[in-house]
Amino acid sequence: MTATAKSTAHSIVEASPRTKTLAGTIVILYAVIAILPLFWIVATAFKSQSDAIAYPPKVIFQPTLEGFVNLFTVRTRQTPEFIAKLPPATTWYDKLVREHDMVIAGPSKVVPRFVNSLIIGFGSTFLAVFLGTLSAYAFSRFRVPLADDLLFFILSTRMMPPVAVAIPIYLMYRHLNLTDTKLGMILLYTAVNVSLAVWLLKGFIDEIPREYEEAALVDGYTRLQALRKVVLPQAVTGIAATAIFCLIFSWNEYAFAVLLTSGEAQTMPPFIPFIIGEGGQDWPAVAAATTLFVVPIVLFTILLRKHLLRGITFGAVRK
Amino acid sequence: MTNVIHSDQVPIERVGEQAPVRLAWRTRGLSDRAIAWLFIVPTIALLLAINIFPLIWMIRLSFTSLNLSMSYLPLRFVGLDNFRDILTDEDVWFRLQSTARFVVCSVALQVFIGFGLALLINRQFRAHSFWTTIILLPMMLSPAVVGNFWTLLFQPQIGPFNHLISLVTGVAPSSFSMTGEVALAPWTIVLVDTWMWAPYVMLICLAGLRSIPDYIYEAAEVDRASSWRQFWSITLPMTVPFLMLAILFRAIENFKMFDMVNLLTSGGPGSTTELISITLKRAAFEKWRTGYSSALAIVLFVTVFGAANIYVKVLNRVKQR
Numbered sequence: 001m002t003a004t005a006k007s008t009a010h011s012i013v014e015a016s017p018r019t020k021t022l023a024g025t026i027v028i029l030y031a032v033i034a035i036l037p038l039f040w041i042v043a044t045a046f047k048s049q050s051d052a053i054a055y056p057p058k059v060i061f062q063p064t065l066e067g068f069v070n071l072f073t074v075r076t077r078q079t080p081e082f083i084a085k086l087p088p089a090t091t092w093y094d095k096l097v098r099e100h101d102m103v104i105a106g107p108s109k110v111v112p113r114f115v116n117s118l119i120i121g122f123g124s125t126f127l128a129v130f131l132g133t134l135s136a137y138a139f140s141r142f143r144v145p146l147a148d149d150l151l152f153f154i155l156s157t158r159m160m161p162p163v164a165v166a167i168p169i170y171l172m173y174r175h176l177n178l179t180d181t182k183l184g185m186i187l188l189y190t191a192v193n194v195s196l197a198v199w200l201l202k203g204f205i206d207e208i209p210r211e212y213e214e215a216a217l218v219d220g221y222t223r224l225q226a227l228r229k230v231v232l233p234q235a236v237t238g239i240a241a242t243a244i245f246c247l248i249f250s251w252n253e254y255a256f257a258v259l260l261t262s263g264e265a266q267t268m269p270p271f272i273p274f275i276i277g278e279g280g281q282d283w284p285a286v287a288a289a290t291t292l293f294v295v296p297i298v299l300f301t302i303l304l305r306k307h308l309l310r311g312i313t314f315g316a317v318r319k
Numbered sequence: 320m321t322n323v324i325h326s327d328q329v330p331i332e333r334v335g336e337q338a339p340v341r342l343a344w345r346t347r348g349l350s351d352r353a354i355a356w357l358f359i360v361p362t363i364a365l366l367l368a369i370n371i372f373p374l375i376w377m378i379r380l381s382f383t384s385l386n387l388s389m390s391y392l393p394l395r396f397v398g399l400d401n402f403r404d405i406l407t408d409e410d411v412w413f414r415l416q417s418t419a420r421f422v423v424c425s426v427a428l429q430v431f432i433g434f435g436l437a438l439l440i441n442r443q444f445r446a447h448s449f450w451t452t453i454i455l456l457p458m459m460l461s462p463a464v465v466g467n468f469w470t471l472l473f474q475p476q477i478g479p480f481n482h483l484i485s486l487v488t489g490v491a492p493s494s495f496s497m498t499g500e501v502a503l504a505p506w507t508i509v510l511v512d513t514w515m516w517a518p519y520v521m522l523i524c525l526a527g528l529r530s531i532p533d534y535i536y537e538a539a540e541v542d543r544a545s546s547w548r549q550f551w552s553i554t555l556p557m558t559v560p561f562l563m564l565a566i567l568f569r570a571i572e573n574f575k576m577f578d579m580v581n582l583l584t585s586g587g588p589g590s591t592t593e594l595i596s597i598t599l600k601r602a603a604f605e606k607w608r609t610g611y612s613s614a615l616a617i618v619l620f621v622t623v624f625g626a627a628n629i630y631v632k633v634l635n636r637v638k639q640r
Binding site: 019021026028030031052053054131137156161163167168172188223269273283287290294309317 | 356362366451454471472476523571577582630631638
């Protein structure tokens with residue numbers, strides 16, 4: 001009896017091996033095609049300038065670090081006689097540059113832009129997660145008047161078109177001297193991220209049984225102690241996942257960055273398309289910057305894969 | 320069923336135990352009500368300062384003729400003139416139509432591919448979770464960076480896309496330009512958007528498919544329903560709420576699309592791919608017509624706000640499952 005029940009259940013729930021192979025083949029084919037553009041960019045990062053703009057495009061090429069050197073330096077073209085007169089190149093990148101009749105004039109702006117991305121990303125993430133945890137806890141545990149309306153209000157701020165939001169922010173920041181400052185961008189990204197943080201963390205905190213806190217309260221803890229010593233340790237995974245989502249948003253954000261920053265506080269996304277060499281975009285350098293920019297996102301995606309669904313649906317869909 | 324006790328329906332014998340605890344919560348430290356407000360107020364205050372206050376300011380400006388490139392002029396109130404200009408401007412309607420076409424085409428394609436992939440992945444073949452993660456990668460990337468690197472892939476001479484197409488179809492690779500031709504450019508932005516976001520629909524559909532309990536299929540099998548019939552009577556209806564969630568969210572996101580398209584085609588050629596957000600950016604940050612663009616922004620706000628309202632309702636319905 002049990003044996004037959006099991007075998008029928010098996011045949012219905014599990015697909016037949018042939019169906020599985022077919023489904024697997026189609027999905028893998030899609031995945032390979034979908035990932036090709038990324039491979040192309042990573043490959044371009046290791047191409048020489050002439051290989052990158054070869055016609056027809058080169059699939060097999062001699063890898064070089066030229067793109068990365070060009071990304072991090074500013075170079076000037078010199079006559080071969082001038083270069084011959086210089087003392088011999090001491091570093092591998094000096095040599096690489098001189099092969100193209102150029103000398104390194106100094107570092108490029110990429111490092112400051114990268115640092116901006118890090119400061120603004122981590123600053124806004126920390127603030128958003130801090131504020132978000134507090135609000136999420138309150139929404140999860142206390143009867144807040146108009147809770148649903150407040151939660152909708154919080155989420156709706158994230159839905160607004162960034163270009164439309166940028167118009168009044170631009171005017172306000174001009175008055176407050178916050179245009180093109182890291183503080184201004186941190187505050188703006190915090191406001192955008194806090195809505196996601198509240199919704200996600202509310203879901204995570206809702207899942208922690210109230211009984212733990214109630215026991216702690218009976219044992220003489222105050223609410224705040226119970227939050228710090230009972231709830232937060234259990235919400236660590238959720239807080240970490242939320243933080244990564246906030247970080248990815250700030251890291252990737254372009255519209256606000258391009259409209260509200262121009263130098264001082266510019267992050268990587270508006271900077272990358274304007275990495276220019278002699279005669280247009282320096283594709284190996286652009287690809288090198290893109291590769292360096294995308295690698296952390298790939299790692300985070302792998303780390304986050306179990307929580308991705310929650311993250312993209314504001315915590316509504318869990319499994 | 321009878322054993323289920325909801326947290327707010329405390330059985331009578333436990334009320335006695337609970338009363339002193341409740342009292343204790345209130346007397347020790349801050350009251351719950353104070354803590355609740357203390358925890359929520361900073362978030363609300365930040366959103367009021369960064370979102371609502373500027374919004375109110377913008378509503379005021381939408382009734383003026385302010386132009387930031389001529390900000391020495393005194394602020395002049397023009398009533399509803401900006402709104403009248405927008406709603407009677409053929410160009411704006413044309414941009415809204417382009418945007419609507421982009422939203423409908425890209426979301427339809429994403430649903431088709433995303434739902435298809437979800438059905439296939441749900442067959443649970445070997446290493447399916449590894450391949451799922453690979454497929455999800457594009458949606459985690461920065462849309463701006465994506466738009467930028469697709470311009471390289473689409474270069475007629477040096478980009479691999481045209482050569483790949485020419486391998487398959489035999490058309491000469493440099494005979495067409497995905498981003499430079501009026502007939503192709505609208506499809507180019509749909510293509511890149513679908514590449515990026517079909518995985519999003521897939522992930523949500525997968526959750527929908529997994530929420531369907533096995534016993535329903537078992538019952539259908541007992542009734543000898545064909546697998547075609549099972550799909551139409553069980554699989555599809557039970558994933559519809561999830562599908563709705565994905566469609567609404569993608570529609571809202573694509574309606575306000577700016578970053579990817581701005582870098583891929585920057586609205587061109589001509590204005591074939593000029594979505595409404597790009598029009599708004601040009602009016603506000605290139606022509607500096609702040610009064611006019613404030614009014615246009617408000618029109619967009621109202622549209623998105625309405626859609627967001629429906630989205631949250633669907634979200635809550637899915638949550639209850």
